[in-house]
Amino acid sequence: MSDLFKKALQLITGDATSDGTTLKMPKKHLFRKFSERELIQLESEIGAKLFGPIPKGGRREFFCLDDRTWIWYEEAPHPQTGELVEATTRYEIHDNGILKVQGGSRYNFIEGAEFDNFIMAAGLYYEQVMRGVYKRDPRSGKMLA
Amino acid sequence: MSQEQFTPPYFDQSPSSDGTRFETNDEIYLRESQLASIEEARVRLAAALASGPTEPAVSPEEVIAVSEEQQRLEKLPVVIGWGGTLVHARAVFGEDKFDLTQDDELTQDMFGPAA
Numbered sequence: 001m002s003d004l005f006k007k008a009l010q011l012i013t014g015d016a017t018s019d020g021t022t023l024k025m026p027k028k029h030l031f032r033k034f035s036e037r038e039l040i041q042l043e044s045e046i047g048a049k050l051f052g053p054i055p056k057g058g059r060r061e062f063f064c065l066d067d068r069t070w071i072w073y074e075e076a077p078h079p080q081t082g083e084l085v086e087a088t089t090r091y092e093i094h095d096n097g098i099l100k101v102q103g104g105s106r107y108n109f110i111e112g113a114e115f116d117n118f119i120m121a122a123g124l125y126y127e128q129v130m131r132g133v134y135k136r137d138p139r140s141g142k143m144l145a
Numbered sequence: 146m147s148q149e150q151f152t153p154p155y156f157d158q159s160p161s162s163d164g165t166r167f168e169t170n171d172e173i174y175l176r177e178s179q180l181a182s183i184e185e186a187r188v189r190l191a192a193a194l195a196s197g198p199t200e201p202a203v204s205p206e207e208v209i210a211v212s213e214e215q216q217r218l219e220k221l222p223v224v225i226g227w228g229g230t231l232v233h234a235r236a237v238f239g240e241d242k243f244d245l246t247q248d249d250e251l252t253q254d255m256f257g258p259a260a
Contacts, residue, residue, distance in 0.1 A: 036239035067228035
């Protein structure tokens with residue numbers, strides 16, 4: 001895993017949420033108290049819910065890091081040993097496909113149903129984040145009534 | 146001076162088909178070989194027509210697969226666009242420099258000027 005990527009992931013999944021608390025959107029002055037990092041955390045809370053319930057004792061992050069990079073982070077206790085097992089997957093959007101990178105050395109272009117599912121997940125993420133975090137219509141960008 | 150330089154050029158020429166000029170043996174050979182190629186092409190075309198329809202080089206399944214792949218690739222700029230919009234939204238909202246009541250300015254900044 002590259003240092004840059006590791007640092008970015010740590011920024012998002014780091015200490016701020018490790019105590020089990022989550023960021024709450026205040027009702028007034030929606031965005032004034034959030035840094036970009038915190039906004040990504042808010043986005044990731046929505047992203048994590050797109051894929052169903054998180055296993056007990058586990059943790060999931062799914063967020064758009066930049067226009068061409070999406071991150072999936074999953075942490076769950078091993079069913080037999082109980083030890084926490086973590087996995088990070090990075091999806092890179094290239095002009096000729098989506099490259100899935102796992103563990104730094106395993107990588108492949110996703111295809112078929114996996115490709116379709118990723119596109120669907122990214123679309124749902126964009127739709128829900130634009131509405132839920134930024135209070136904007138995802139198509140027009142106009143403020144939601 | 147060599148023997149070659151004394152050779153009159155017209156020894157190597159013959160009249161052109163329209164009689165206006167001499168043409169070289171090379172040109173005559175070229176013309177004949179072109180005719181031979183045309184004749185050969187005619188024979189091959191006749192043989193191809195006589196043998197009926199041929200198998201397509203690519204199967205219909207392969208054509209569908211390529212088409213589906215193409216459709217998938219066409220979605221990539223859309224995903225990049227989503228990501229770009231989100232990144233921009235973070236920059237706009239995270240920096241706390243826009244008044245949310247100025248909706249038009251913010252919308253324009255995120256999505257560009259209205260068409």
